[in-house]
Amino acid sequence: MSESPNPARSDPLESLNRTQLERLAHIDFRLYFLGELGRADVSDRFGTGPAAATRDIAAYRQFAPNNVVFDIGSKVYRPAENFVPLFEHSPQRVLTALSQGFGQGLGDVLEPMLRCEFPVPLSQPNMQVLAPITRAIHQRKAVRLGYTSVESGRTEREIVPLALVDIGIRWHVRAFDRRHRQFRDFVFTRMDNPVVLSDSQVTREESVESDDQWSRVIELELVPHPAHPRPEVVLMDYPFDEHGVMRLKVRAANAGYMLRRWTVDCSPDHSLRGMEYALWLRDALSLYGSSNAQLAPGYRDPRAGTKIKAI
Template sequence: MIHKALTQNPQAKTNSSAQLAKLPQATRDRIAHIDFTLLFKGEAIRADVVNRFSITAAQTTKDFTLYRELAPHNIEYDQKLKVHKRGKAFTPLFDYDVVRTLATISQGYGDGFTGEVKPPLACEAPYHLNKPSLSIVAKVTEAIHKGKALSITYVSLSSGETTREIVPHTLVDNGLRWHVRCFDRRRAEFRDFVLTRIKSAEVLENSTLHETELETQDRQWNRFVELQLVPHPRIKHQEAIELDYGMVNGVMIIEIRAATAGYLLRQWHVDCSTEHALNGLEYQLWLRNSQALYGVTNLSIAPGRAS
C-alpha cells in the first residue's frame, strides 16, 4: 500500500512526511500499526504492539512517544484506563485505500499497510458497487472492538432516511458490496446494513449491551447449512462446469452461514428452484438439496426461491 503523510496543516504535513521517510522500515511498520489501530479501534494498547512485533515494552513506549511527536493531535493517554485513545482532532498519518483496508480488517488488524504491495502477476479484484466511507468503516470497527452500540443515519429502499441504533458484530463482503451484520434495536432483530448507505455514525460510549444483542444470539449467523451444488441439468457437457468448480463426483459441497447463504446463491447464479426451472444461460449451477434452505431468512435474493 502506498502511504502518504496527512497532518493538520501543510507545514506539519511536510515535516511528518520527511520524518516518516527517514525512519527504519521496522519503526515505520510499528508507527503505521499504532495509527491504524487508533483509527479503526479508537484506542491503542502497548501490549498489542509488544505482541504484534515481538519487541520490549521499553521500545513500545518509545514508539508511542515518536507517534505523539509526529501527530500530537492524534493521540491522548487515559491515565485511569492506562490506554492511548484517539484524539478528537485525529487525522491519519497514512492514506488508507478503503478496499485494501477492508480486506486487511477481514484478515486481521494491522497487517500489510506499510509498503506498496505488488502482486507477482497482474491481478484485478472483483468490482464493488461503491466504496464505503473510510470514516464510517472506522466507526463501525470501533464499535465492534469496544462492544458498544452505534447510532447511525441510514437510507434504506423501504423506509428512506432514518436514525437508529445498531449493535454491530461483523463486517461482511457479499461479493458486490460491504455490509455490517448487527442487531437492529429498532426492529429488535439481527440484520445486515449496507455500509455505503450509512450517512453518519457515532459510537455510543455509554451504551450497555443486552445479552439478546450479542453475536452469540444471532441464530442465522451461528447456524451453518450445507449446500450441494451440481451442474444445471439443462447443460449438455456438464464436465466443463465440474472442472470450473472443482467438483468431486459431480457435486460441490459448501458449508456456509445461513445469514450469508442468499448472497452466495445470488452471486453464483444458482438455480434454487426445486425443479431446476430457471433457463437463463447464467444459471450453470443447480442447488440439489433445496431442503437445506429451510429456515434461512434471506432467501428472497436466492434465484428461484422466495422467503
C-alpha cells in the same frame, strides 16, 4: 506472505518465530510463483539490509536444499526442477498478492506483481463510516447513526454491530437493530455520521450469541446444472467430490447472498436457463428458514406470499 508449513514436509519450521516464517514464506512464494528471487526481493519487502537477506536465503536453503539453484548469469536464485514448496500457499492469498502486491497499510500504492485484470469495485465503504463500526465490533459497543433504507428512507438508528460481510458486490454489517428489536443487515454506503456509544451497555439479547440466523449453519449441496450443455466442463471448474457433488457450509444469514453471488439455480425443478447457471442447488428445502433465501436465484418459498423486507 504468511502461510502454513507444507504438511508434506517435516516440521523443523516449528522452531522458528513468526517473523522468520514470514521471510521464508516470502522466499518460497517468489520462487514458486515468479520463478526468481534476488536479495533485494527480501530486503525491500521486510526493510532489511543485504546481509540479512542473504542470511534469510541461506536459512531457506537449509530447510529446502533441493529447491534452489543460483543463476550465475542473471545473479538470481531460481526454483530447481524438483522444487517442492516449503509452505502451503492459500489460492486466495496468492491471487491477491499477484494482483495487488504487498501493502503495508501506510498509504502505499498497491502494484500488481503480474499483469492482471479484475472487476473494479463499484461500491466501497467510506473509511470514516467503516472505522467506528469496526471499533464497535471489536469493543462490543453500540453505534448511533443515520441510515437510509429502501423501506423507510432516512432514520436515526442505534445498532449493535456484530460482523462484517462481503457479498461480492458490496460490504454490509450484521447488527442488532434497537429500533426494530431484531438482527438485520446494514449496508455501509447507506450509513452516515456513526458515533460509538461508549457508555451504552450491550445486553445478551443484542449479542451475536442470540442471533439465530448467524449461528445456524446450512449445508448446501451443489451439482452441475442438469440443463448445462457441457456438464463435464462444470465438473472441471469446481471442486466436486467423486459423486459430482460440492458441499458447502454457509450461515443462514448469508445463504441467499452467497447463492446469488455464485449464480446458482435454486429452483426445485432446475427451471432457470442460461449459461450463467452452471450450478443447481439439489435440495432447495435446505434454505427453508433462511431469512434471505428469496435472494437466491429461482428460489420458491414454501410459505406462499412471504417477502423479505428491503433494508
